[in-house]
Amino acid sequence: MTETEFEHAVRLIEQGDSSGLHMVYDAYADKIYRLFLGKLHHQQDAEDLTSDFFLRLWEIAPQHQSGRGHRSWLAVIARNMAIDHIRKAGREMPVEDTECIGVEPIADSDTPEETVLGTMQTADLLSSLTEDEQEIVRLHIAAELTFREIADVLKRPLGTVAWKYRQAIRKLQKLAEEGCLL
Amino acid sequence: MTRKEIEERCREEMQQSIPDKNALWEKIEQRLPEQRTVVQEKQKISHKVLYRTMAAAACFLFVVSGVILLRTRLVPVKNDSIYMTQDAVSNEAPAGKENYGAPVRKENYEAPAEEECNEAAEGAADEEYDASMKEFTANGNASLTYADLSVPDGGEPQVQTDQLSADGYFTQEEVLRQAELFVDVQVTDAQQLASGEISYTLSVISVYAGTETSIGDSITIVNHSPYLLKTGHEYVLPIYDESGWQLAGDCAPQMELTLDGKVLYHSGWISLMSESAVPVTCERRSKDDFFYDRMYLTGQAELVSFLQDWENSRI
Known part of the structure; x- marks a missing residue:
């Protein structure tokens, strides 16, 4: 709009x-x-x-x-x-809540990474990020805000927002490669 | 997995839609109040505000006209230097510096009618900038232009003005310090790719990493920054490895080493600031060019000190 x-x-x-x-x-x-x-x-x-x-x-x-x-x-x-x-x-809703939204396991494919990632929920991977990182990733991917808009919302400098987003994605990449949760 | 694949997985997880969007809208619509009272109240309020404003304006005019009347009768007009025009002050060249252009001062810049600045983000970044800059601008160091610098081919820095955007501006050293290492490089080639990014081939002169790191004699960095690296010039670049070497802080001009051993850097590198830092300015190239007056020149001692500190912090 x-x-x-x-x-x-x-x-x-x-x-x-x-x-x-x-x-x-x-x-x-x-x-x-x-x-x-x-x-x-x-x-x-x-x-x-x-x-x-x-x-x-x-x-x-x-x-x-x-x-x-x-x-x-x-x-x-x-x-x-x-x-x-x-x-x-008075509380944060736990991720394990029965009404939580999960993701269907991703179908097996040829690459080891996809096989590994298929056995664990993406939601679990995201929960390994810090609150800060999760929020920035969600605002960028789920709410489709630009980094500038996210900087405006969170009252953080633009560079910090962009950097934290990149760090979060790198963390997820590492987890996917290691095939385990920290 | 690549970054894009990770993002796609996150997108699949996060992009849940409302289970029944139409049903939810119907619920909302049913709960909307029948009449809006806010607009009527606004109209009432605006009348009061209008009358008060008119009364205040009338009082102000009365006071101002009274003051003008008194001044013309009792106070002589001064024509001393304290009443010099703004233009005269800003364009006055220091003695012995006739050859360089008048410094471009921010206050003389006429902002375009529709300037799309994100004031919140820019203001937040500017707080840090202004706090550190106060003591340096107070020194009154005469500024230079790019033409004064000792670099291979002189001239203005290369900027893709159509790629500039207020979205990309920042000046945070905290972010830059998170580079994995710094490399002193000379640009041997720059090719524009079909994607619009530039592929730079860089000859490695030195590496500052804090730990033993071997990255070879030459590296390639593909980057979309509108602040271009010039072939033949030498830079100190903060980089990190993410499926290939990437520039940390690629939304700003990079640190450049001049032929006479000085360092040109943008003001986000607060650690490099010193009393001897000299501002380097150029004409503002577009409304989204935030670095035309935020570049500084300093001696290499500050850079060496910074890199040593940084390396020690990484060990």
Whole structure:
């Protein structure tokens, strides 16, 4: 969604027209859901929070300053809601939770790396990263934010974000090569 | 596995979609309040704000006109040097330096109408830059231009301006220090690939690694940085191995060694800063060129000291 399209949607929301909110929902609901899922590791909670997110957006969309990146603005709101939810719940959801999203084992293939990786869940590999690294990887891959937008969301320098992402990917590569979890 | 394959695996894991997107939207739509009250309140508030603003403006005009009236009657107009124009101050060349162009100062640059700067990211990086730069800019060292440098073919640095983006700017030494090693190299060849990246062939002069490392007499680095390495020039590059040698901190101009033994570096290398560092400037090449006034020249002593510290920290 371009900035112009987003501003058009905001104007519709200001006029009380829910089609504006639907435009944003169509464009970003899945990404917002993935952000919440990555933080909460709980499918139902992620869905509920996604719903709350858009209801909040309905109220605060006019506060968005036109010309400023709307994607990072939305990501900041989502991130803050997730943090608030976790604090209220009083705990982080464990990865082993039965409603956690896992990945079907990857089908065997010829290369040793793919065979090794096929026997362990990618979610487990990701959990070997630090919180910081996980968050940056999720924002880049799941929410499809650029490094610049991630730097904006996390209030970190751009170079640090890009470097931590590269380090995280290198860590995962190493784990895949070693064929074991640390 | 390659980096792309890892990313693809992560993407498969992470890119979960909402199980029933339409059903969720229906739930949201049902919960939306019937009427928006925010816009009506905004209108009421904006009227109040308008009246207050008009009243404040009227008071301000009254005060200003009163001051002007008083000044014209009682205070003589001064035409001493303290009232020199901004242009006169910034273009005044120090004595004996007639041959070089006037230093480009940031405050004289007229920002383009639609400058897309990520102020948050740039501001965060700038805090560190400004904190360290205060003491050096206060020294008032006269700046140089690239034409003044002793390098093989002189001239401006090579920059692919269409590749510059505000997204790529940063000046963090912390990131640069995470290189696996530093190499002193001379560029023997540079070829543009179909992907748009540049493949540099580098003749290795020295290696600074902290541990015994042999990387051969020549290495190849493929890089997309818009700040190009020039053939025949000598650089000290922070590199790491990731399916081939890669440049750490490739979003900025690299450290270059001049023919007269000095070091040209960008301000992110705070460890190299000293009282004798001289700013090296050039014309700003595009709105996303953040290094036209952030390059410095210093003696090799600072670089040697930095590399020794870095090597010791790696042992």
